[in-house]
Amino acid sequence: MEIFTKKQPLKVTLSKLKAQNKTIGFVPTMGALHKGHLSLIKKASQKNDIVVTSIFVNPTQFDKKEDLINYPKTLENDINLLKNINCDILFNPTVDEIYTDAIISEKFDFDGLEHQMEGKFREGHFNGVGTIVKMLFKIIEPDKAYFGEKDFQQLQIIKKLVKKQHLNVKIKGRPIFREDDGLAMSSRNVRLTSEHREASPFIYKTLKKAQKKFRKENASNVIKWVENQFKKQTLLELEYFTIADEKTLKAIENKESSKKYRAFIAVFAGKIRLIDNISLKIS
Template identity: 70%
Template sequence: MKIFKSKSDLKIYLAEEKKKGNRIGFVPTMGALHEGHLSLVEKAIRKTDTTVVSIFVNPTQFDNKEDLDKYPKTFENDVALLESVNCDVLFYPSVDEIYDENVIAEKFDFDGLEHQMEGKFRDGHFDGVGTIVKALFEIVEPDVAYFGKKDFQQLQIIKKLVEKYNIPVKIKGMPIFREKDGLAMSSRNARLTKEHREAAPFIHKILKKARKKTGTKNAKEIIEWVENQFKQHPLLELEYFTIAEEKTLISAEKFEPKKRYRAFIAVFAGKIRLIDNIRFKNN
């Protein structure tokens, strides 16, 4: 696996790959890799000719400096994992390499997608996401980029970014990769205490139970039921639960035919914030 820290060196290398007719697959990450990340990398390897993974903890998408400072950094282990699946290229730039000492996010208009759910609780988060993803797409110039559906709102925003800026890349959303007990895989899971790790699968369990209620309850009633379940939980604190239409991400109170809905949740397990989502069947 080739490792690049310089965006100019990476661009020169990838230009040669494209001259050979190789299609570039891209998986942007913030490191602390786990099996969920590797499933994206393996998909890129199967479907494209040259697979690039980036590891960059992007400062402009963190509204909480403590969260940025404590974000797990496991570079040597990440390299070993990527080599184990035969990844072709790792891009591992510094903050200065990406931002040229001007660590400020651009401002974006994502047609309102950025104001829903996470946007209500994480000020400026999606401006930071848009800034780094746009920059990485300009550097790597991939044919296909792979993202997990755990960050479904982010996935929709990246699709909107590509559409609005006419970026020639195909965006592929991949299924949520889960632990055996149902907890959505996340780099933040490593920071959970033993007690909170044991409690955390409750999140997915509640999502599945909520989905089963779509035949008999409207969205508003399901939301109230979920909120009550978390009020009774001694270790997990619900930040939000909403049911939204997939395309617009606008919250719904009732289900309309021919629309696709998804439930979104954010929960604090101690100081660690966990998010998850699940598609609802619209009966």
């Protein structure tokens, strides 16, 4: 595996590979890699000639400085994991290499997707996401890029970014990778206390029950039921639970058979914020 910390040498290498008609699959990450990340890289490897993974903790997408400072950093272990699954190229730039001038976000219009759910609770977050993803796409120029559905809102926003910015890359979403007890894999999980880690599978269990209830009940009843379940769970604090249209991400009022729906949740386990989602069917 080749490791690059500078944009220009990476671009030269990738240009040579593209001249040989090699296809490039790209998996952007912030490091602290887990099996969910590795599943994306494996899929990229199956569908492309060359796999590029980036590790970059992007400062402009953190709304809280404390969260940025405490984000887990395990570069040595990450490199070993990438070598073991035959990742071809790692791009691990510094903040100065990416943000050559001021560390600020570009402003984006994602047709309202950015104002739903996470956008309501994390000011400027999706401008930061859009900024770094656009930068990385322009550096790497991949044929395909792979993202997990745990961050489903982010996935939809990146698809919108590609469309509106006319970027020549296909976005591939992949299913959520879970622990054996159902907890969605996240780099933040390592920061959970043992007590909160033991309690956190309750999130997915509740989502699964909500999924069943949605087949027979309206969205409002399901939302109230979930909120009541979390009032009984003293170790977990519900920030939001929303049932939304997958395409617009807007909260629904009435179910329509022609649309796809998804339930979204954000929960605090102590100081650690966990998100998850699940697809819903009317019948």
